[in-house]
Amino acid sequence: MPKLKKFMIVYAGVFSLIWVGYGIYAVATQQPSGGTVLGFGLGFSVVVCLASWLAYWLMGHYGRIDRMAKDILANPAKHRKLVNKR
16 A cells, blocks of 8 residues: 555544544533534545545546646647647
8 A cells, every 4th residue: 555545544534533533522421512513523524535535546647647738738739629620
């Protein structure tokens, strides 16, 4: 497993554990807005995990996208003809 992916998994996991753990604690001790804190923690955990996955996916595809951009910039006339045909 690449270091970047391992870091993202650990970061998202620890951050999620803290928020969800505090939300469960807030509900268990019947603090005001405990359910809201738990809901926010669960929602934010999902967002952090999805953002980590998206960042890893983008970094994995960066090389291919970079090659495509270099090809477009190196041959602008070729790509301009394709755009004008539409």
